[in-house]
Amino acid sequence: MRIFVTGGAGYIGSHTLVQLLGAGHDLCVLDNFSNSSLEALRRVRQLTNRDFALVEADIRDTATLTEAMSGFAPDAVVHFAGLKAVGESGEKPLLYYDNNVTGSANLLAAMDTAGCRRIVFSSSATVYGEAQYLPFDEDHPIAPTNPYGRTKAMVEEMIRDWTAATDGASAALLRYFNPVGAHESGRIGEDPRDIPNNLMPFIAQVAVGRRAKLSVFGDDYETRDGTGERDYIHVVDLAAAHSAALEYCARTEGCEAINVGTGRGITVMEMVAAYEEACGHAIAAEIAPRRPGDVASSYAATAKAARLLNWHAERGVDAMCESSWRWQSTNSEGYGEKA
Ligand code: NAD
Numbered sequence: 001m002r003i004f005v006t007g008g009a010g011y012i013g014s015h016t017l018v019q020l021l022g023a024g025h026d027l028c029v030l031d032n033f034s035n036s037s038l039e040a041l042r043r044v045r046q047l048t049n050r051d052f053a054l055v056e057a058d059i060r061d062t063a064t065l066t067e068a069m070s071g072f073a074p075d076a077v078v079h080f081a082g083l084k085a086v087g088e089s090g091e092k093p094l095l096y097y098d099n100n101v102t103g104s105a106n107l108l109a110a111m112d113t114a115g116c117r118r119i120v121f122s123s124s125a126t127v128y129g130e131a132q133y134l135p136f137d138e139d140h141p142i143a144p145t146n147p148y149g150r151t152k153a154m155v156e157e158m159i160r161d162w163t164a165a166t167d168g169a170s171a172a173l174l175r176y177f178n179p180v181g182a183h184e185s186g187r188i189g190e191d192p193r194d195i196p197n198n199l200m201p202f203i204a205q206v207a208v209g210r211r212a213k214l215s216v217f218g219d220d221y222e223t224r225d226g227t228g229e230r231d232y233i234h235v236v237d238l239a240a241a242h243s244a245a246l247e248y249c250a251r252t253e254g255c256e257a258i259n260v261g262t263g264r265g266i267t268v269m270e271m272v273a274a275y276e277e278a279c280g281h282a283i284a285a286e287i288a289p290r291r292p293g294d295v296a297s298s299y300a301a302t303a304k305a306a307r308l309l310n311w312h313a314e315r316g317v318d319a320m321c322e323s324s325w326r327w328q329s330t331n332s333e334g335y336g337e338k339a
C-alpha cells in the first residue's frame with residue numbers, strides 16, 4: 001500500500017513507520033517537526049534499511065499539503081499530526097483547535113483532491129471523560145473534560161461525516177489508552193520536550209538521574225493500592241494496531257471508533273515497581289496531592305479491536321519498562337536537539 005503519514009516523526013508515528021516499512025508499504029511522511037526531530041526519522045531508516053518520502057510542512061498549509069498528497073497519490077492516510085498536551089490546551093485552546101481541528105479539515109480536503117478515501121486517525125481514550133462504567137467500551141458516552149480531548153471528539157465527528165458523504169470511504173478512529181515503551185532496539189522512543197506530564201517518561205527520567213524523584217499524584221483512590229490505575233499499551237503493539245486498521249479500512253466501508261488498549265489496569269506503584277525491576281535500582285517516589293482532573297481508573301474494553309481488527313496487545317508491563325529503560329539509558333537526552 002502507499003500510505004501518507006502525518007506526524008510520522010513523533011513518538012507513535014516513528015514506531016508505526018518501522019512497522020509499516022517492515023511490512024513492505026511505501027510511505028510519505030509529512031511533519032512540521034514542532035514536537036519531533038529529523039534524527040528520529042534517520043534512525044527509522046537505519047532500523048528498517050528502507051527509505052521513504054519526507055515533506056517538511058504543516059497540515060494547515062493547504063497548498064503544500066494538497067500538492068504533497070496529490071503527488072504521492074496514497075491508498076490511505078494515517079493521521080498522527082496533532083498537539084497533545086492537556087495542560088497547554090487549557091492555556092492555548094485556539095492553538096489546539098487550529099492545529100488539530102482545522103489541520104484535520106485541511107487533510108480531509110486534500111484527500112478529496114487526491115482521491116484518497118481511507119484514513120486511520122489517532123484519537124484518544126480521553127474522549128470518554130469521566131467513567132460512567134468500566135471498562136470503557138466504544139459506546140460509552142463522549143464527554144471530554146479539556147480542550148485537547150474536545151479537539152479529538154470533534155475530529156472524530158468530522159471524519160464520521162466525511163465518511164458518510166464520500167462514496168467508498170473507510171475510517172478507523174483509534175482511541176489509544178496510555179502508550180508507553182519503546183522499540184526493542186532502544187534506538188527510538190519517547191522524547192518529551194519539557195518536564196514530562198505523563199507517568200512513564202517521568203519515571204524514566206528519574207531512573208536515569210535527570211530528575212530527583214517522582215511525585216505520586218494521590219494514594220487515596222479506590223484502587224488496589226490507592227494510586228491511579230491506567231491501561232498502558234506498548235507502543236510497538238500500538239504500531240501493529242495501525243497495520244491491522246489499514247487492512248481493515250482496505251476491506252470495509254464506513255467509520256468505526258476502536259479502543260486500543262490491553263484491557264488491564266496498572267497502578268502507579270505497580271509501574272514504579274516494574275520499572276525498578278527493569279533498571280535494577282530503586283526509583284525515588286513520594287506521595288503528593290491528587291492531580292486535578294485525574295480519575296481513579298481507566299481501562300479499555302478490547303473486544304471490538306479483536307473482532308474488527310483481529311488485533312490484541314501482546315506485550316506486558318515488563319516489556320514496556322525494559323524497552324523504555326533501554327531507550328532512556330542509552331539516550332539520556334533523547335534525540336538531542338530538535339530538528
Ligand atoms: P508526538 O508529539 O510525538 O507526535 C506528533 C507529531 O505531529 C510530531 O512529530 C509533530 O511535530 C507533528 N505535528 C504536530 N502538529 C503538526 C502540524 N500542524 N503539521 C504537521 N505536523 C505536526 O505525539 P505522539 O505521542 O506520537 O501522538 C501522536 C498522535 O496520537 C497525536 O495526535 C496525539 O494526540 C495522539 N495520542 C497520543 C497519545 C499519547 O499518550 N502519546 C494518546 C492518545 C492519542
Ligand code: UD1
Binds near residue numbers: 179293
Ligand atoms: C494523560 C492525559 C490524557 C491522555 C493520556 C495519554 C492528562 C490530565 N491526561 O492521562 O488526556 O489521553 O495521558 O497517555 O494529562 N502520575 C503520577 N505522577 C506523575 C505523572 C502521572 O502519579 O508525575 C499518575 C497520574 O495521576 C495517573 C497515572 O500516573 O494516575 C497516569 O498519568 P498520565 O501518564 O499523565 O496519563 P493519564 O492521566 O491517563
